[in-house]
Amino acid sequence: MKRVLLIIGGGIAAYKSLDLIRRLKERGMSVRCVLTKGGQEFITPLAVGAISNEHVATDLFDLNAEREIGHIRLAREADVVVVAPATADLLARMAQGQANDMATAILLATRAPVLAAPAMNPAMWAHAATQRNVKQLAADGVAFIGPNAGEMAERGEAGVGRMAEVAEIVPRVEQLLEGESEARRGFGFIDVADRRPSGGKLPLAGRHVLVTSGPTHEPIDPVRYIANRSSGKQGHAVAAAAQKLGARVTLITGPVEIADPEGVTVQHVETAQEMLTAVEAALPADVAVFAAAVADWRVASAAEGKIKKAKGAPPPALHLAENADILATVARLKPRRRPQLVIGFAAETDAVVENAERKRSAKAVDWIVANDVSQGSGVFGGERNTVHLVTAQGVENWPQMSKADVAAALIGRAARYLAQSVEQV
Template sequence: MNSKRILLIIGGGIAAYKSLELIRELARRGIASRCILTKAGAEFVTPLSVSALSGEKCFTDLFSLDDEAEMGHIQLSRSADLVVVCPATADLLAKAAHGHANDLASTTLMATDKPVLMVPAMNVRMWEHAATKRNVATLRADGTAVIEPDEGAMACGEFGPGRLPEVLAIADEVEAQLDRHSGPKPLTGAHVLVTAGPTREPLDPVRFLSNHSSGKQGYAIAGALADLGARVTLVSGPVSIAPPRGVDMVPVETARDMLKACETALPADVFISVAAVADWRPAISSSKKLKLKDAGETLPSLTLSENPDILATLSKKRKNRPGLVIGFAAETHDVEELARAKMKRKGCDWIVANDVSGDVMGGSENEIALVTKDEIERWPRMDKLAVARQLADRIAQTIGHPGKNQLAAE
């Protein structure tokens, strides 16, 4: 997704401020935004704020000689992979449906040869008006994608359909539209198996052994691989985040559940073991809640049993071993040295090593070293989505050129 770009047309209305959040969210996903701000939109957000977030000039005026000399409206209309109108007001919907071209936004919509996505936001009465319904139907018949608005309380005090959808939902739809209109992807046809999140090992019906893993890094990796065209099976322990768009989700609880789900998902071209799997489980799990002992009685001891080693098990399979097996090493000291030792011990091909002595577990950023049999690549600290995209690109390069790396024999 790193080379994708949208042209974002920002219409008027209180929902215009959410376009700034959308620019930021799309940037997190590797999608750049070039922006047109309508005259009405400029009543709610400024060209300076749009430029600051997009990193590019914000275009506003059809008759600006400087802008026309720098990038004319025809070139601007064709400079992106997708045109997104957010918020799409009733006025912009009407202009686009009837071919009006009396300002930069409407002229650009008339001149573009790229797919268009409309994200409406307006008063409920305006959205339900017969004219708006006709305009939306016309646009859809002409091939324009129009998202249904959300229902809820509005700034005007009324309630009903017409609210701008949530920014994450809009960003998901932008990615879906880009996917729909893009060419072949580098991981199309590949099956990638990813584990994520913690596991929970029950002591009794209400208590368990677990860890602080949020699942964010594994989920981001699964999403980035799906964006590159892979069929992704995500085996996840209990987390509080939604699964990425386009992946096959398999929820599990314990380490033994996770191993069984992984073996069921094979064969796979790539296996990435991101999950923070509990090394031990209680030897005996009580069917009833354990009670505190009375004063003077000895506290009960806890006997542990070793959990199956999922990474080693899949790495050392004689049959159905994935061609590329990647483990994660979450360490608090001697990170690279311990990662090399883990790669040799587990029999995997790569180790993604990270220092979790700070705020990595549960946080939004990560700093990793990619350890292979030949080298160590040290990546700068970046957010987990950026780490995921870089790792997905590295995987695509590798399995696209099988001779480049010597992978473990099946």
């Protein structure tokens, strides 16, 4: 049975949540509810509990529930989290990463997809602050439905701000649940508890996995540099996933603002040349995953001092030189040095799959993980990703997942590939 966690915000549209609970249950889902302090001004915990047939969480500091860290348990046990109504205040606190009540603490701790159904006065929805918060949450992976246009509770008010109807929300919840199910059913997940038939070892025990992550910075002068837009979140997630499956992991990362994964050997570099040198020193490896966004070009001769502007003078010309292709260099190594499985990433803005297929063939790579990073995709710096796995056997179009789940699926698939190779030998 799929588990929905419904967070009910403090708006007049809270009355719709009672019907939403009923309709979700009719489709075989269990529904747990969190009723915010504002939500309790419109409907009661008794009404919500009677329809959901579940305990209704209201207080982050509830003595009985928090003896078992109730907010974390609710966050982790949910297959999808629905925020309906999502008020302007609740969206703002979500965007800021606050955790000052039960609802926001759960939203900060959950790994499940989050669907928000905004509901507020049209002026509040149109306000720059609300739109900024919505844009940030969308980049973080939160899905939205609505708001719709129509009459408001306030007399004479109309416009965009009405919460989406229950009949619209329920199919969207089912879609999100199906996406997560497909990801776990068909895209290579291996749970940490999943052991090999013999020896009880983790699937990648005794294996060395090499991962690159983040951007590279190619200096123009001591102050400026050329770089790509990469947060390193996907590459770091790949390293963490490999470590969880028992691998010895070497992570070579460019400049990022995220923490090093635990249990992983990490080497920090700046430039493409430094990354290539570190990669070659880290070999041999069983699997090499090149998730770093390496700059294709560098300034042929970086200035020793800061380049100064001169009034009336044209901008200085930058003479570029091509960086070494780290992915192709490793993929073309002789068999004794080449990793058994070489995986590259292709960040594309158009013809995503076609360009990835050409890249895989041209660089002699085993697998390419391709994704769309065009403007508005929300991939750079976000928490979710939609990728295509391109192999010699064809193309697999994966559903949108968290970057952690993309990493788990990819490394799970790599572990199975290595196991099958051993069986064939």
